[in-house]
Amino acid sequence: MSELISGSEILMQSLLKEGVDTIFGYPGGAITPVFDALYDFQDRFNYILTRHEQGATHAAQGYARVSGKPGICLVTSGPGATNAITGIGDAMMDSTPLIVIAGQVQAELLGTDAFQEIDLVGITQPISKWAYQIRRPEDITWAVARAFYIASTGRPGPVVLDFAKNAQIGKAEFYYKKCEFTRGYIPYPEISTKQIESAAQLINDAKKPLALVGQGVILGNAENELKSFLEKADIPAASTLLGLSAMPTNFRLNKGFLGMHGNVGPNMKTNECDVLIAIGMRFDDRVTGNLKTYAKQAKIIHLDIDPSELNKNVKVDAKVLGDAKVSLKLLTDAIQNAKHGEWIDSFKEHEEKEFEKVIKKEVFPENGPIKMGEVINLISEASNNEAILVTDVGQNQIMAARYFKYSKTRSIVTSGGLGTMGFGIPAAIGAKVAAPDRKVCLFVGDGGFQMTMQELGTILQEQIGVKIIILNNNYLGMVRQWQELFFRKRYSSSVMINPNFGAIADAYKIKNQEVKDRKDLKKAIDEMFSDDKPYMLIVETEKEGMVYPMTPAGDTVTHILLGDE
Amino acid sequence: MENENMTLYTVSVFSENRVGLLNQISIIFTRRRLNIETLSVSPSALKGIHKFTITTFSDADTIEKVVKQIDKRVDIIKAFYNTDEDLVYQEIALYKIATDQLIKLGSIEEMIRTYNIRILEMNETCVVLEKTGHYEETQALFSELSQKVNVLQFIRSGRVAINKSKIERLSDMLANLNSRKPEGYVEDDEYAGY
Numbered sequence: 001m002s003e004l005i006s007g008s009e010i011l012m013q014s015l016l017k018e019g020v021d022t023i024f025g026y027p028g029g030a031i032t033p034v035f036d037a038l039y040d041f042q043d044r045f046n047y048i049l050t051r052h053e054q055g056a057t058h059a060a061q062g063y064a065r066v067s068g069k070p071g072i073c074l075v076t077s078g079p080g081a082t083n084a085i086t087g088i089g090d091a092m093m094d095s096t097p098l099i100v101i102a103g104q105v106q107a108e109l110l111g112t113d114a115f116q117e118i119d120l121v122g123i124t125q126p127i128s129k130w131a132y133q134i135r136r137p138e139d140i141t142w143a144v145a146r147a148f149y150i151a152s153t154g155r156p157g158p159v160v161l162d163f164a165k166n167a168q169i170g171k172a173e174f175y176y177k178k179c180e181f182t183r184g185y186i187p188y189p190e191i192s193t194k195q196i197e198s199a200a201q202l203i204n205d206a207k208k209p210l211a212l213v214g215q216g217v218i219l220g221n222a223e224n225e226l227k228s229f230l231e232k233a234d235i236p237a238a239s240t241l242l243g244l245s246a247m248p249t250n251f252r253l254n255k256g257f258l259g260m261h262g263n264v265g266p267n268m269k270t271n272e273c274d275v276l277i278a279i280g281m282r283f284d285d286r287v288t289g290n291l292k293t294y295a296k297q298a299k300i301i302h303l304d305i306d307p308s309e310l311n312k313n314v315k316v317d318a319k320v321l322g323d324a325k326v327s328l329k330l331l332t333d334a335i336q337n338a339k340h341g342e343w344i345d346s347f348k349e350h351e352e353k354e355f356e357k358v359i360k361k362e363v364f365p366e367n368g369p370i371k372m373g374e375v376i377n378l379i380s381e382a383s384n385n386e387a388i389l390v391t392d393v394g395q396n397q398i399m400a401a402r403y404f405k406y407s408k409t410r411s412i413v414t415s416g417g418l419g420t421m422g423f424g425i426p427a428a429i430g431a432k433v434a435a436p437d438r439k440v441c442l443f444v445g446d447g448g449f450q451m452t453m454q455e456l457g458t459i460l461q462e463q464i465g466v467k468i469i470i471l472n473n474n475y476l477g478m479v480r481q482w483q484e485l486f487f488r489k490r491y492s493s494s495v496m497i498n499p500n501f502g503a504i505a506d507a508y509k510i511k512n513q514e515v516k517d518r519k520d521l522k523k524a525i526d527e528m529f530s531d532d533k534p535y536m537l538i539v540e541t542e543k544e545g546m547v548y549p550m551t552p553a554g555d556t557v558t559h560i561l562l563g564d565e
Numbered sequence: 566m567e568n569e570n571m572t573l574y575t576v577s578v579f580s581e582n583r584v585g586l587l588n589q590i591s592i593i594f595t596r597r598r599l600n601i602e603t604l605s606v607s608p609s610a611l612k613g614i615h616k617f618t619i620t621t622f623s624d625a626d627t628i629e630k631v632v633k634q635i636d637k638r639v640d641i642i643k644a645f646y647n648t649d650e651d652l653v654y655q656e657i658a659l660y661k662i663a664t665d666q667l668i669k670l671g672s673i674e675e676m677i678r679t680y681n682i683r684i685l686e687m688n689e690t691c692v693v694l695e696k697t698g699h700y701e702e703t704q705a706l707f708s709e710l711s712q713k714v715n716v717l718q719f720i721r722s723g724r725v726a727i728n729k730s731k732i733e734r735l736s737d738m739l740a741n742l743n744s745r746k747p748e749g750y751v752e753d754d755e756y757a758g759y
Contacts, residue, residue: 121585126592130639133584150639180750183742184581184642308633 004171007137008037011101011163014144015045017176020072022046022063022433024056028076029116031103033168035074048433048462051454053080055426057087058452061096062430065413066388068221070097070151071430077103078116081162082123086420088158089127093417094242095219097156099147106166107135120162129157135164137172149179154187155306156219189307191322191330199277199301199318200334206275206299208343209235210266212258212287215242215416216280216304216324223409225328226279227251232332234340236347238266240281242416245406249385255347259287260551261398264560265350267551270295271558277301280324283313284417285553293556303327357562358548363403369542370518372396372471376403379441379469382525387439388413388431390466392424392448395477398547400443422451428466429458439467439529446472446498456508465532468510470501473541481546485561505536512536571622573602575652575726578617578635579609579642579735586640590617593634599623603656605723611735614642620724643738647728654726658703659685660694660710661718667692670713680706691717 005013011034015023023045027035038047050056053075060071075084081102091098105114124131130150134143143161151159203209217226223246230237230247236255239246247254256263258270270276276298281287288294291313302309302316303324310319320327362373376399380387385405391397391414401414413431415423428442449470459466471477476494483491505512511533513524521539528535548563580586587606594601602620609616623631628646635644664687667673676682680702686693696706703721710716 122588125585125589126596131585181746182639183739185639186742186745306637308630308637312630312633 002173002175005174006033006037006168007140007163007170007172008033008168009040010137010140010172010174011144011168012037012041012045013174014141014176015072016041017178018144018148019069020045022048023072023074024048024050024059024063024430025074026050026053026056026076026080028080028103030077030105030165031074031080031163031168033165034101034103034163038074046433048429048458050426050429051457052452053083054086054422055429055452055455055458057084057098057100058090058420058423058426059430059433059455059458060098060100061087061091061094061423062390062413062427063434064091064097064430065427066410066431066434068410070099070148070156073098073100075100075102076116077105077120078118080116081118081120085123085127086418088124088160090415090418090420090423091158092127092129094415095156095215096158097151098158099151099161100158101161101163103168104133104162104164107164108166110164120160124160127158128160131160131162133162133164134167137167137170140167140172141174141176145177145179146182149182150185154185155216187305188323189305189321191320191327195318195320196327196330196334199303199320199331202275202299202301202318203233203235203277203331203335204338206233207340208269208273209233209275209277209340210269210273210298211235211237211277211279212281213237213239213243213246213279214281215240215246217243217246218409220280220305220324222280222323222325222328223247225325225332229328229332229335233335233338234344235277236266236269236340236344238263240284240287240416241401241414242412243281244401245409245411248407249405250407253344257402259284260289260553261402261547261549263351264354264549264562265347267549267557267560268350269347271297271556273298275299275301277303278314279303279328280305282309285313288313289551289553289555289557289559295557303331354549354562357564362399362548365518370515370521370539372399372541372545373403374518375469375471375521375539375541376400376443378521379525380404382529383439383441387411387441388435390414390424390428390431390440390442392442392444393419393421394445394448394479395473395481395545395547396443396445396448396471398478399471421448424448425452425455425468426458428468429455429462429464432464432466436465440465441467441469443469443471445477446470446474446496446501447476449501450498453504456504456510459510459534460508463534465534467528468534468536470536470538471541472498472501472538473543473545474498475543477545478547480544484544484546485550485552501536501538510534510536512538514538514540516540570624572625572648573620574623574628574646574648575654575724576617576619576621576628576632576635576644576646577726577728578619578644579738580615580617581640581642582608582613582615583640586615587617589638589640590619590635593631594619594621597627597631599627599631603723605725609735611739614735618724618726642742647726651728652726653729654699654724655697656700656703656722656724657695657697658707658719658721660696660707660716662692662694662710662714662716664688664690664692666714676709682706
């Protein structure tokens with residue numbers, strides 16, 4: 001029999017066995033024994049103390065999205081655990097591998113409304129891939145091994161470990177074995193040759209094919225396979241919000257961004273193509289608009305790793321269940337070389353129209369207030385289009401997604417499915433920790449900034465070199481936009497009286513500059529990028545700016561407002 | 566019972582025997598606003614595996630999505646659904662009646678023969694009758710008894726069902742799932758999971 005060690009130390013050793021090097025967290029009563037053990041492991045873990053548990057989860061998400069490894073988050077019971085809920089829900093919607101380890105009251109007190117007791121497993125079951133309560137030190141390695149296996153394989157997602165205090169203190173042997181199998185969970189379904197053949201047949205017969213690229217391509221590390229596939233059959237493609245950066249912006253077949261505020265070309269062509277090939281995406285309503293009028297003329301092929309996504313929102317003509325990396329390779333082998341020059345050229349008229357009516361005004365204005373689009377474009381270019389884009393939620397997010405340019409994969413971190421305001425600052429911290437050698441640019445609105453601005457304290461303490469760009473219009477811009485368009489400009493609760501953001505940055509010793517005039521912008525950006533230290537650029541943007549193009553919620557995908565109606 | 570486009574589906578779920586499984590399953594019904602009509606849970610023939618039999622009114626599209634969502638849960642081994650044509654199914658009902666009231670009825674032989682009733686308990690105060698059958702059958706007996714005597718208590722179980730159209734033995738299904746185990750991978754003793 002080997003030596004008995006405490007449950008808290010077993011957890012530390014287990015995390016090391018799983019290759020964890022970074023932990024985000026916040027201590028508290030019911031997790032104190034684990035933090036005590038962490039004290040002895042400071043040389044092996046980069047532990048980052050956030051200023052709020054929500055921040056810890058989003059930072060872990062940012063870390064996971066950029067590194068591809070599960071993000072680890074350590075919080076206490078009760079309010080610590082409930083503060084983590086938003087991050088867990090966000091990770092579930094966006095398929096982010098996240099492991100939240102929360103303290104829990106000791107097992108004998110469970111169900112007694114003990115101090116800081118909350119039914120975390122009960123709360124998180126609907127919004128996590130797996131939630132488990134550890135009540136004995138003997139079960140820790142089993143649970144941790146399964147947590148890593150479940151969070152990171154197949155379609156990734158959040159796992160919650162609810163760690164009772166007696167199990168943290170109690171002793172057991174340490175014996176670790178990674179989990180590679182659990183019955184009833186099939187992370188990588190075997191790919192059916194028949195499904196590949198039917199999909200290939202449809203693609204071979206296609207005259208006007210269009211591919212929709214989702215995050216599944218990035219999660220499956222299938223960027224090269226995607227490129228070969230698209231090139232072999234000469235298929236134009238566009239990305240969902242989370243699929244952005246799977247293809248470089250300047251890739252010949254990349255036709256841009258899909259959905260409500262996406263590019264006109266791919267949205268119009270969705271209802272014109274004869275074969276629609278969806279790869280690792282889930283036909284979210286922000287992509288499809290009204291399903292009754294969505295791509296009705298097209299044969300639809302759907303590649304996804306999650307069987308519950310197939311036929312969920314859109315009925316498909318050919319499904320391919322499996323990991324995108326393998327499916328795309330098999331599909332590429334099964335299809336013929338093709339050329340669709342005329343079809344691809346037909347996107348041009350839409351691109352030109354969108355440039356004329358929207359982009360020119362947004363990105364290259366010559367006078368008037370500063371536009372969000374021009375700020376984003378200048379910053380993207382100043383980073384040589386190599387930075388990691390992190391966004392908050394709202395106009396800042398959509399503008400950034402539209403006008404940032406990508407040359408590398410895993411270059412966008414944004415809250416897509418849940419649309420979590422306040423995601424930005426902590427997610428940017430996690431992204432920078434995961435990729436210290438890359439520039440990380442956060443675009444955040446004045447509203448979202450104030451939802452998690454306490455994380456500036458984390459930036460101060462750890463000196464994390466994120467570049468924060470506040471696009472300040474003194475409104476909750478996206479809410480205001482909807483109120484202008486659909487609620488007769490009744491600006492209910494969307495007007496913000498804001499603090500002096502520069503003074504806040506000063507308080508946290510973060511270098512900053514406020515820009516109100518277009519002529520000062522370029523210089524300020526150069527200063528921001530002059531070193532790798534934290535920086536806050538506050539840009540006063542057009543007060544009542546609008547994000548166009550826009551397909552109103554629930555409308556047909558081709559009903560696109562360009563702002564000139 | 567529900568609107569006309571709805572069919573009664575029987576959902577069968579095999580799961581690991583862990584705390585919280587019922588919650589994981591029921592929240593999936595709740596989210597799609599499906600009401601669970603009946604529910605029956607018991608250990609299966611194989612140790613450590615529990616079986617849930619759930620009936621619900623749904624349309625074909627919704628039930629398919631619901632079952633996929635259930636099947637997706639890591640602790641669920643397999644979930645599937647059937648309509649009544651595919652199944653042999655049964656429910657059990659118990660009826661408690663005051664003994665003196667039953668005696669006042671005179672003979673109950675005919676009722677016992679017609680409904681295939683069993684008498685489980687008889688004492689000075691009450692008689693407990695048992696009837697197995699489909700919902701309509703146990704309901705019919707309740708209606709008839711209610712017209713004649715005061716039924717003190719009536720309880721009906723959830724449905725239990727066996728698939729008659731295809732051969733799907735739990736052990737074969739498990740063998741199939743276990744065949745995915747990586748070569749040489751030895752599982753830890755399956756954790757008792759309490």
